[in-house]
Amino acid sequence: MQHSTATLRRACAIGATIAVIGLSAGFGALTATTAFADEQPVAPTSTATASPAQGADSTADGADESAPPVPGATSRPTAEATADPTAEPSLPVSTPAATATPDPTAPVAAEPAASPTATITGDATVGSTLTATGHDFTGDLAYAWTSGDTSLPVTADSYVVAASDAGKTISVTITSDAEESATTTTAVITQEAAFPEASTEDDPITFSAVAGERFAHTFAAEGFPAPTYSAAYYSLDDPYASEDDGDESGYLPYGLSLDHATGALSGKPRYSGTYAFRIVATSGTTTASQYVNITIDAAAPLGVEVTAEDKDTFLTAHSTSWVIERDGTVWTFENETTRQPDGGYIGFGVGFEGGQPTIDQGGTLLVSGHLVDRFGNEVDDADGYPVPFTVTSDHASDVITPSRDPWVATDVTFPEASTHSLEVASSGFATAFTVDVQPTAAPAVSPTGTVVTPTASTGELAYTGSDAMHLLPWAGGLAVTGAAVIALQASRRRKQH
Incomplete structure (x- = not known):
């Protein structure tokens, strides 16, 4: 029996559409609704409906009732399933999924807990008090202090920097009873310049020497970085000294010289008398002065x-x-x-x-x-x-x-x-x-x-x-x-x- 061209074209279009829908559904890429990209005016006499029980039952005028059914095709009696029997099939367009509404009764995932940290406040200098603080710890805290590589017998949250710490770093490790731990370290400890023996302009330290005989004394000041030394104006008891004299020999007894690196004053003085001057120690930005009087006695008479x-x-x-x-x-x-x-x-x-x-x-x-x-x-x-x-x-x-x-x-x-x-x-x-x-x-x-x-x-x-x-x-x-x-x-x- 001969099939008409219209009937054959429509059967091919429907079959292609059903095949595309089935293939796309197999990959989960489309929903059950499929539409042609090029929408055509709906013709009331050219709607085809398929049902799973009947197969492909064409009711259009002039349809071939003997055409074999297309298995698995399901048509919805809506305008979306209506197509021009003469239109070429096109690829289906997927429909965006609807935005999900959060369930207020669903449990909220907890944010990760912050890691414990430790900080030290206070100046990194001898005599300063350092205070340790733990952050984001749970439970009771314990403190362990070290100076350089040496453990300190301190378990409190504060520590007073000692002179022996100069030139080292101070560290503290904070632990909790929940087995949490954090460590922090200071900068290198500095120390202000200072002489161990106090002196003033009215109460200087005194020395005596003999003309022509060797004299030596080292002025050792504390401080870090290591101090350097210089001689400075003190008084005009020495008639040759001058406040404007930039040469240290104007302050020191003639024949004595000062080592700027070690603070050693040495030599053989020549002229008798009492000489007053200052030894100045400089460490970093700090200075300290030692007031000095040296009495030079005459040698044996000649x-x-x-x-x-x-x-x-x-x-x-x-x-x-x-x-x-x-x-x-x-x-x-x-x-x-x-x-x-x-x-x-x-x-x-x-x-x-x-x-x-x-x-x-x-x-x-x-x-x-x-x-x-x-x-x-x-x-x-x-x-x-x-x-x-x-x-x-x-x-x-x-x-x-x-x-x-x-x-x-x-x-x-x-x-x-x-x-x-x-x-x-x-x-x-x-x-x-x-x-x-x-x-x-x-x-x-x-x-x-x-x-x-x-x-x-x-x-x-x-x-x-x-x-x-x-x-x-x-x-x-x-x-x-x-x-x-x-x-x-x-x-x-x-x-x-």
Whole structure:
């Protein structure tokens, strides 16, 4: 029996659609509803319905009732299952699944618990208190502290950093009775600079040494990083020190040097006296000062040093003095002396090597002698007083008036003009030198026959009160051993530098 073209085309379309639906359903890719991509107007006379019991029963006009049924095809009597019998089949379009509504009665999954951690608060420096805190632990906590690799006998939640911890790290391990654990560590422990022995400007540490003998002391300060050392200004008891002097030698006794890395002060000092200075230790950004006084005593005596000054210009604004060293070397000093409101005097001398003590005929020299060591330091007796000395002259006419006070110079008056040789002796040592006694001018005679005595200004400072000569018991020694000797030592230091 012949089949019509329309009937054959429709059967093929339906069969293809059912096959695609069955294949897609097998992979779970589609729902039970299938539609053609190209929707066509619904024709009321061309709807095909299939049922599982009847197979493919075509009711369309002119359908072939003998066409074999398509198994497994199920059609729904809706517009979605209606297709133009003349349309080409197309791929099915899947329908998105509906959004599920959460069940409020369903159990909620718990978030994972945070891991326990530990922190330390406090400065990582000696003397600071460190406090440990545990986070997200359960149960009771226990604390174990270590310094470097060494366990500390501390079980509390805090620890005071000890000096022995400097340069190490501090760790704490926190554990709970639920077998939880966490560890944290500090930075390297620092320590502020500090000297173990306290000192102040009014209460310094003191040392003594002897000129020419070795001296050594190490100023060891605590601190981490390891301190470095320097010398600094402290006071002007040392006349050669200056606050603006950047050279450490201006603060330290001459002959001593400071090791900046170790703090060792060592060497052989040369000049006697008391020296005041500071040793400064620097660690990181911190500093500490050690106030120091060193007294340098003179070495064994080797001779006599002589000082001389014209009595007529003594304690005046401008005067000349001389220092004769134990080997006979002469130094000449031009002095400037200023009277102070309290009655004292300040003298400054500028000297040069050479010259000769000079005085007018009839004038008086103030002569003093001092035992000195090989560096020119004055050597006193056991009680700290100058050793007595004697003065002799090769001119019997010279008038020598010794003083019973070792601090006061001896007066030597020269009635005759010529070159005089003097010797100053003390404790078996003696120094000789010459004095140029210049003749004075003959008195002038006026036309009337009256002798006119010339007068000269001595340049003496204005003075109100007692005569300045009343100050000689202390000022005589001051003048010849003060400005001149200080200037002489300064000159020696400059030469040796």
